[in-house]
Amino acid sequence: xxxxxxxxxxxxxxxxxxxxxxxxxxxxxxxxxxxxxxxxxxxxxxxxxxxxxxxxxxxxxxxxxxxxxxxxxxxxxxxxxxxxxxxxxxxxxxxxxxxxxxxxxxxxxxxxxxxxxxxxxxxxxxxxxxxxxxxxxxxxxxxxxxxxxxxxxxxxxxxxxxxxxxxxxxxxxxxxxxxxxxxxxxxxxxxxxxxxxxxxxxxxxxxxxxxxxxxxxxxxxxxxxxxxxxxxxxxxxxxxxxxxxxxxxxxxxxxxxxxxxxxxxxxxxxxxxxxxxxxxxxxxxxxxxxxxxxxxxxxxxxxxxxxxxxxxxxxxxxxxxxxxxxxxxxxxxxxxxxxxxxxxxxxxxxxxxxxxxxxxxxxxxxxxxxxxxxxxxxxxxxxxxxxxxxxxxxxxxxxxxxxxxxxxxxxxxxxxxxxxxxxxxxxxxxxxxxxxxxxxxxxxxxxxxxxxxxxxxxxxxxxxxxxxxxxxxxxxxxxxxxxxxxxxxxxxxxxxxxxxxxxxxxxxxxxxxxxxxxxxxxxxxxxxxxxxxxxxxxxxxxxxxxxxxxxxxxxxxxxxxxxxxxxxxxxxxxxxxxxxxxxxxxxxxxxxxxxxxxxxx
Numbered sequence: 001x002x003x004x005x006x007x008x009x010x011x012x013x014x015x016x017x018x019x020x021x022x023x024x025x026x027x028x029x030x031x032x033x034x035x036x037x038x039x040x041x042x043x044x045x046x047x048x049x050x051x052x053x054x055x056x057x058x059x060x061x062x063x064x065x066x067x068x069x070x071x072x073x074x075x076x077x078x079x080x081x082x083x084x085x086x087x088x089x090x091x092x093x094x095x096x097x098x099x100x101x102x103x104x105x106x107x108x109x110x111x112x113x114x115x116x117x118x119x120x121x122x123x124x125x126x127x128x129x130x131x132x133x134x135x136x137x138x139x140x141x142x143x144x145x146x147x148x149x150x151x152x153x154x155x156x157x158x159x160x161x162x163x164x165x166x167x168x169x170x171x172x173x174x175x176x177x178x179x180x181x182x183x184x185x186x187x188x189x190x191x192x193x194x195x196x197x198x199x200x201x202x203x204x205x206x207x208x209x210x211x212x213x214x215x216x217x218x219x220x221x222x223x224x225x226x227x228x229x230x231x232x233x234x235x236x237x238x239x240x241x242x243x244x245x246x247x248x249x250x251x252x253x254x255x256x257x258x259x260x261x262x263x264x265x266x267x268x269x270x271x272x273x274x275x276x277x278x279x280x281x282x283x284x285x286x287x288x289x290x291x292x293x294x295x296x297x298x299x300x301x302x303x304x305x306x307x308x309x310x311x312x313x314x315x316x317x318x319x320x321x322x323x324x325x326x327x328x329x330x331x332x333x334x335x336x337x338x339x340x341x342x343x344x345x346x347x348x349x350x351x352x353x354x355x356x357x358x359x360x361x362x363x364x365x366x367x368x369x370x371x372x373x374x375x376x377x378x379x380x381x382x383x384x385x386x387x388x389x390x391x392x393x394x395x396x397x398x399x400x401x402x403x404x405x406x407x408x409x410x411x412x413x414x415x416x417x418x419x420x421x422x423x424x425x426x427x428x429x430x431x432x433x434x435x436x437x438x439x440x441x442x443x444x445x446x447x448x449x450x451x452x453x454x455x456x457x458x459x460x461x462x463x464x465x466x467x468x469x470x471x472x473x474x475x476x477x478x479x480x481x482x483x484x485x486x487x488x489x490x491x492x493x494x495x496x497x498x499x500x501x502x503x504x505x506x507x508x509x510x511x512x513x514x515x516x517x518x519x520x521x522x523x524x525x526x527x528x529x530x531x532x533x534x535x536x537x538x539x540x541x542x543x544x545x546x547x548x549x550x551x552x553x554x555x556x557x558x559x560x561x562x563x564x565x566x567x568x569x570x571x572x573x574x575x576x577x578x579x580x581x582x583x584x585x586x587x588x589x590x591x592x593x594x595x596x597x598x599x600x601x
Contacts, residue, residue, distance in 0.1 A: 144321075
């Protein structure tokens, strides 16, 4: 049985999640609470189906790492710089206020100043995993409130580094000499520099080489390899793995492969995040809760109240819309996963005793359970009170980073359209699955993202949800139809404009309701034919008129053929139409001469 223990554990995780999460979503309690309850049921204080919590928790933390990487991909360095005020102001203010309140409470409970300081710093952190999951589920991450909450979380991840550095200084076994401290700082700076330089100059060429193989599994493998390597490198330097992955994501935010990376990594992130929440539910020591129920519950309530108070003050200082105070505060009101890391470090260095650490771990875990419940209170009792107010709706404060036009395929056809739109200052998001096309376009200053537009997640990542027009210019006719089918299914609001390979392809576009298309050879062939007529002695007006008559005739023929399904009948109609056109042109000499003007010659 032991040789199958890993598979049995995986079976238990998946089964508990598949049962609990849809059930909790169905009754309106949210997926996070579903995962937490599932973990509590299968954990050592429930059915005891799984008991090795620490190992699972360490593995599941990789879900947070992937989450931070994907968030980093959404933030270009320029935008990150623009957010510096909210990151430092709101994030720093939240940690400072919360820490001061909790430090005073710690002293009141009889803790030493050093113990109170470490406990206060650790509990000031919020759960990145839970907060972002809730914001994503409610589709408010791109709003002012969502951006503000993210800024606080980002500063907290940065602050973890300083907190981890401060804990040894508060220990009885302090760093022996200044030289060790200098070496530690130098190591941190060196690792960050290595990640920045390597991420900027080395990853892009490797991605291009892998993309040319068209082996999706290799693309996924290198993506995971990159994230794991950077995370472990940061961890070895004593830094946060999540912060390292976030930094890697920011460095790749301007990469041509950004959207494809998002699509390939997202499924792994979702599964591991669920496992992380299950592990948190398993880690709750219900024995301690049963032994000292009122003490633990009072600490949980006190922690949540203090954080709500501090966050409300921050929202007030930064001029939030009053209706958004509760959402901003509740989302960040729990203890964070990094509190576990800091408690463990402080315990190893004898700064915190086990008598202090054990109840605090339960308090943090239960505060995480409180967040989904408080969100329900907000949804049903708090938000409705603001429904009648004349406050500015949250959607008015959105930072719309998407473009109105998406071009799928940037070959010889798509590039002409791209140039026209660029000349008219219309922002576009351009996708192509051919690395060579991306390289060629970059030479001329075009930003083209690597990816297969047949993937709904890629289109979503490229902004299809808010875009107005999708222009399909891929070379492969069947691929173009697949892209259109996917877009019609998942983004029905989009107006689709397409390149038609030939008349038959145009018929298939019409079958899909696409009426804005251009047969790729028709216009250019007619223009070249017109020039040929002039070279053969036709006057400019004669050539132009003949071409126009041909275009009118072709349009009529197209409509007739589209209404006919049988191939033999279409061939017959085409032959008759060709002969008819020749007769019309031959009998039009008198009309041509009557309307001929010198301006055409």
